[in-house]
Amino acid sequence: AQSVTQPDIHITVSEGASLELRCNYSYGATPYLFWYVQSPGQGLQLLLKYFSGDTLVQGIKGFEAEFKRSQSSFNLRKPSVHWSDAAEYFCAVGARNTYKYIFGTGTRLKVLA
Amino acid sequence: DAGITQSPRHKVTETGTPVTLRCHQTENHRYMYWYRQDPGHGLRLIHYSYGVKDTDKGEVSDGYSVSRSKTEDFLLTLESATSSQTSVYFCAISETEGTDTQYFGPGTRLTVL
Numbered sequence: 035a036q037s038v039t040q041p042d043i044h045i046t047v048s049e050g051a052s053l054e055l056r057c058n059y060s061y062g063a064t065p066y067l068f069w070y071v072q073s074p075g076q077g078l079q080l081l082l083k084y085f086s087g088d089t090l091v092q093g094i095k096g097f098e099a100e101f102k103r104s105q106s107s108f109n110l111r112k113p114s115v116h117w118s119d120a121a122e123y124f125c126a127v128g129a130r131n132t133y134k135y136i137f138g139t140g141t142r143l144k145v146l147a
Numbered sequence: 148d149a150g151i152t153q154s155p156r157h158k159v160t161e162t163g164t165p166v167t168l169r170c171h172q173t174e175n176h177r178y179m180y181w182y183r184q185d186p187g188h189g190l191r192l193i194h195y196s197y198g199v200k201d202t203d204k205g206e207v208s209d210g211y212s213v214s215r216s217k218t219e220d221f222l223l224t225l226e227s228a229t230s231s232q233t234s235v236y237f238c239a240i241s242e243t244e245g246t247d248t249q250y251f252g253p254g255t256r257l258t259v260l
Contacts, residue, residue, distance in 0.1 A: 066246040077151075077237055077251035078190075085246065124189060128246050133178060133197055134205065135249065139189040 036061050038127050040138035047115050048146045055110040055141050057125030067108040068126040068135070069099055078124060084108065095119070120145045150174055151252040153238050159258045166225040168255050170238030172218075178241045179221040180249065181205075181213060183234040190237065196221055197244075228259045 070078040082093025089101040125138040150173030192205030194213040238252040
């Protein structure tokens with residue numbers, strides 16, 4: 035079955051610390067992978083996406099993600115977290131010839147001053 | 148930011164009443180989606196549209212109907228609201244199919260008493 039798993043429901047880090055949010059997927063077709071961020075009371079905003087090519091993808095706000103096909107993972111990273119990064123983060127996967135994404139259940143990030 | 152608005156932004160209604168949520172876009176994108184967001188479930192697709200008058204069901208479509216008579220408008224109707232439909236509803240648009248970035252509206256918080 036197609037699925038996206040974000041194993042961490044909540045993560046707390048100190049401001050300035052590094053961050054890694056995990057995403058694992060199970061998808062029969064070639065996956066198109068996305069990370070979105072949702073600030074409180076807001077809609078989702080795209081951070082970055084991977085379609086093909088270089089497996090390390092750069093996004094907005096200093097985020098990056100690495101696609102590892104052998105591990106079916108697409109983990110999101112940031113070297114130094116800022117207080118404004120506190121939000122909920124969603125991983126999603128899409129594919130050709132399908133109209134829809136599958137979303138993970140999200141990881142809520144808390145940043146300590 | 149993509150031009151997507153949702154109305155109303157907040158609504159409280161009673162069980163058994165009909166409710167219609169509106170999504171309006173100014174981007175002329177072909178694809179439009181309705182999601183609901185609930186704690187622990189992430190985003191789940193209710194219905195989507197791949198053109199004017201072309202719609203299809205998502206994973207949680209029971210109790211919901213949609214209509215799209217113009218490119219810019221996608222309506223979600225709860226024929227007879229139930230408490231289980233209390234949720235935050237997001238509209239999204241994309242230019243192409245499931246491999247493309249989706250742009251999200253600000254959401255509608257619906258409470259069914």
